[in-house]
Amino acid sequence: MVDLIEKTGFQLTLTVALILMVIIFFLKGILSYIRTILFSKIQLASTRKIRFRLVEGLRDTSYIGFSKIDSGVIQNNMTGETGRLVQSLILYFFTLQNVIMVITYLGLAFLSNWQFALLVLLGGLITNFIFRYLNIFTKKYANRLSQIGKNFQAFLLQNINHFKYLKATNYIAPYQEKIKKEIELSEENQYKIGKITAISDSLREPLIIIIIVIVIIVQINIMGGNMPSMMASLLLFHRSLSYLTSMQSYWNRFLTNIPGLNSVEEMLSEFKKSSEAEKPKIVESIEKIILTNISLQYDQHLVLDHINLSIQPKTSIALVGESGAGKTSLANVICGLVAPSSGEIFFKEKENLADYNINSFREHVGYITQESVIFDDTLYNNITFWAPKTPENLEKFKKAIQLSSLEEFLAFHKNDENLPLGNNGILISGGQKQRISIARELYKNPQLLIMDEATSALDSETEMIIKDNIDSLKGKFTMVIIAHRLSTIKDVDVIYLLDQGKIIASGNYAELYQNSERFRKMAMMQDMNR
Incomplete structure (x- = not known):
């Protein structure tokens, strides 16, 4: 630095040194500001990018794939684990920054007295084994903490979803004990990580000072080193020591957050494994729907067994049968929600659905389930799905x-x-929720409307009103209706009676009542119950 100043033509005076110091620290302040802003942008952009990837992965996941993933795990990855991943990224950058500063000061220390610097460095490497041992425990408890976080999110989500039932039965008290236990486990693991970090921080400086003292004694008494060069080297080591301490602290915190990275990677991998293939061909409209030898199997259980049926455009069909007969599964296959294990689906005479973009097919589908879907928003937004309030809408x-x-x-x-x-x-009320769900699909004006026990939550009077309205829509789009109440499907074009995944009879209401003993018994039992 002295040589550099003198080469520029300035004499090394107090004024020059002070001005130089002001310039250096001013430049440092500017660089520090730029670094802080840059890290802030990196953090925000990384969080956005990761969450976008998770949201898009969830969007592309098949229904079967989604059903195998714990919803608490999905929520935990979207919130907590994403934050930990980004934090680990920032900590990794800080660690690298401190590594560079340590290397810089160590290099200067070697220039001052290479023998002294080498001995201190060897001593530092020995202490590193101690910290690596502590880091193993940090990773262990951090992984446990990640799993506890997933469990906590899952329990909390179920507590919210089933709050009414838990409250009414007072099961909420024992259930919340499970949540409290997860909180206690989380606190216990956090404490263990904090304890290890405290041990690591407390040991770091004393160990390095002990090594430096031993090295000074060895170099003076055995190697005959000179004190001035050792003191210069020691001063540089003292500067590197603060960065070394920061580096190890950041690295330890990085290890604490690394399970977030692993968890998000596993989630993205799970989404990718369960994703639906994207096809370029777009479904413009749904006409005749033909199912040929459709079978559906979940694990080892055969749900649908070689189903063949044809649905003419703008007609209505009904699927009836005992619970577990395969009605909902068949409806899910018809609307493209579930891909069959074997067989083919045609939405025109020769247009195989497997060759087309499945989402473009679903654009023309309305689905009303027995579990009403209501979003935490206004009546208008629930029915129009946030469409702008134009006169037409x-x-x-x-x-x-x-x-x-x-x-x-x-x-x-x-x-x-x-x-x-x-x-x-x-x-x-439950009936109002169901009617709002029906209104949403009628607003969409789909070409194919699936109604899975759509009137199950309605009183008889309202059910008959909606039935009359649905009857008035016959001929405007294709309808597939699943119903236990046979009174709601008396006027459909074709009724299919299912048993153990097979169609065992079909026809209109009068034909089935006359020709199928099982259907007749179902109708008579419902007449008796009314």
Whole structure:
């Protein structure tokens, strides 16, 4: 530095040294500001990118693949583990930064007194074995902490989803003991990690100082080293020591957060393994639907067994049978939610669905399940799925309200389409939730409408009103109806009776009642129960 100053033509005076110091630290401040802003951008961009990848992975996952993944694990990866992954990235950068500073000061120390520096470095490597041993325990408890976080998220999610039942039966108290246990386990592992970090931080400086003292004694008494060069080297080592301490601290914290990286990688791998193949060909419309030798198997259980049926465009069919007969599974195959294990699906005479983009097929499908789907938002947004409030959309909204018998409900709430419905529709009744679900699909105006026990939560009067409205829609789009109440499917074009995954009879209501003893018994039992 002295030689450099003198080469520029300046004499090394106090004024020059002070000005140089101000310039250096001013430049350091600018670089520090740039670094902080850069790291902030990296952190935000990384978080966004990772969460986008997880959201897109979830979107592309098949329904069967999704059913095998714990929802708590998905939520934990979207929130906690993503944060830990990004934090590990930042800590890794900080570790590298400190490695560079340590190498810089060690290099200067070697220039000052290479023998002294080499001995201290060897001593430092010996202490590193101690810290590596502590790091093994850090990784162990960090992995445990990650698993506990997944369990906690899963239990908490189920507590929220089943709150009504847990509260009504007072099972909420014992269930929350499970949640508390996970919190205690998390706290215990956090404490163990903190304890290891404390041991690591406490031992670091004393061990290095002991090594330096031993090296000074050895070099003076045995190797005949000179004190001035050793003191210069020691000063540089002291500077590198602070960066070494920071480096090891950042590395230890990096190991604490590394399970987040592993967890997110596993989740993305699981999504990829379960993803649906993307095909370029787009389904423009759904016409005749033909199922040829369709079989569906879950693990070793055969759910559908060589199903053959043809659904003419703009006709209505019904699937009936005992619980477990395969009705919902068949409906899921028809609407493209589940790919069959074998067989082919055609949505036109010769257009094989397997050759087309499945999402473009689903664009034309409406699905009403027996579990009402209500989002924590307004009535308008639930029915229109956040469509802008244009005159055209408002007219479609009103028509859907009318067809689903929600006019009285809306009038009672002063025609407020911005009425909040609460989490999972907690502010409205089961029947109202079901009617809103029906209204959403009618607003979509699909070409294929699947109704899986769509009127199960409705009273008889409302059920008959909706049945009449649905009957009025016959001929406008293709309908597949699953119903236990045979009264709701009396007027469909074709009824298919299923048993153990097979179609054992078909025909209209009158034909089945006359020709199928099983169907007749089902109808007579329901007549007796009314």
